[in-house]
Amino acid sequence: MGISLLGPLQVRRDGRLLRLGHLRQQAVLAVLALGAGRPLGRQELLDDVWGMEPPVANVVPVYIYRLRKALCDGDGPAVIERGPRGYRLVPGAVEVDVARLEELVAGIGKADRAGEPLETVRLCTRALDLFRGEPLAGLPGPLAELERLRLVERRIALVGRKLEWQLRLGQEAEAIAELFALSAAHPLNEPLAAMLMRALYRGGRQADALLVFERARRRLADDLGVPPSGVLRRAHRMILRGAGPGPGPSAGTAAGP
Template sequence: MPTTATTRRPSATVLGHEEREVLHAVGCGLRDDEIAAALAVSEAAVAGRIARILGKLGLRDRAAAIVHAFDCGLVAPGRGPRPPVAGPVPRSSTGRTAGAKVQISVLGPLRARYDGRSLDLGHLRQQAVLAALALRGGRTVSQQELLDGVWGSEPPFSNVVPVHVYRLRKTLRGGGGPDAVIEHDRCGYRLAPGAAEVDLARMEGLVTEAGTAHRAGDPAEAVRLCSQALDLFRGELLAGLPGPLAELERLRLTERRIAVAQRKLEWQLRLGRHCEAIAELFALSAEHPLNELVAAMLMRALYGSGRQADALAVFDRARRRLAGDLGVPPSRMLRRTFQMVLRGDEAGLGLTGR
């Protein structure tokens, strides 16, 4: 709307440089997340700058800010952004973000995102169907497997699997994702190749790279890659999802996380990074007090940090917990570690860098 002498807004010159950048991007029609990415700031910072812009210019809302960006000449109609502050995300001929994929997370509560936006996956049984497909890594899952894995011994009276798949397809496609995120053939359903990124596959890829780095004689790089893999785990695995499959996968993924953590911590100990490993080992030991390998690694890390008495105390706690919970003595491996700590056998403990 053109301004008059009585309704003229303050000029954009009252804005600081950062605020002018944000107003320019708003005028170009960019969302907060796109502006944040272009300016390398947080979305909260973008929202704060927009609030200050509206206040300084006396504007009601974002739509008024867009009009003002054009009125003051910061954005030229039909010519796109003047300076290369931020540009629209490249999109394909169908209007979808070029190269973008649906991102599915199973290493925690089930989540699906597209282009930075969370997708509503429906009720828990429907979510469990998507989780079953994502956990299979692109392999076909039969309808009977889905019924058994999601409903167990209480299958539904109606043929609901195709209904859930239809709704999931609509949700994933409605989010802007590829048309065929879920494929169907005579054998069952699967995630279409290349249509989705699953954090489980990313995690396993990082662990494989870590093994390669270790075999190449670069344990520090192996530790770094394992740390990245462990960072993909977030919160309770498959939280709230029903069915035998989700229950089994919670156990499997928990064991996988422990195995990756143990591998990383072992390499840290061999590098002599004992103090760095202690905090994580204490947390892992508290979470899994009957895991004797973790207890032995904690003893080695404490001894390597000059804390022999604390290392012996770990053995005593593990011995009492094993006796009280399982009625068994410590394993031969844990007893050997205790003896080596007692004797100060650093070679036997595999410690360096003291």
């Protein structure tokens, strides 16, 4: 069985997509999946899914019961177990894409430190292929919101790491195409826009890089009523001067994975 959180929550068993009930119930499953096998008590689940607005009734056991039935799909062993310290997913019973992502990130760091650009790009590609859209899309609760932000930043950092090596390998076109797609999905993300500007500049497309800045500036003004931050302004000045480092984490546009 596989649980995918790097997009709308999905659970597949033997290739079949399972029905998981309404959003709060799905959010309970997401919290258990993010727990990586750690037992979670009832109060912790309430805090993570409902925050400061707890339900009027003790719904956690009810949701756990329904999720057990949905995940077993009428037969097979239980996937959620309860112990003295709370509920957890049975170790080894479920593969979670976020856990796989972290394994790949560790491998990327190792390949990067060893100076293996092709392996770094390959592992970055595999990690980025796990994303199916916005992580935990539509799920309510404080933990889902925090993890959504963290995983989006993780994705951007991976793009930056991949981009850094692609540019060294002369693969500007592939890097720029991926940055355009990600920037369109997150138009208010200034480090991402700066990364795209630097990549375009590095690829000899100075006018396009300046256009990205102008679009980001207008979007920030229209949507948030704020001017560009230092990240965008520094990239803009660097392009206007026709000097400066190439894109990626080493240019200060994104943290490493």
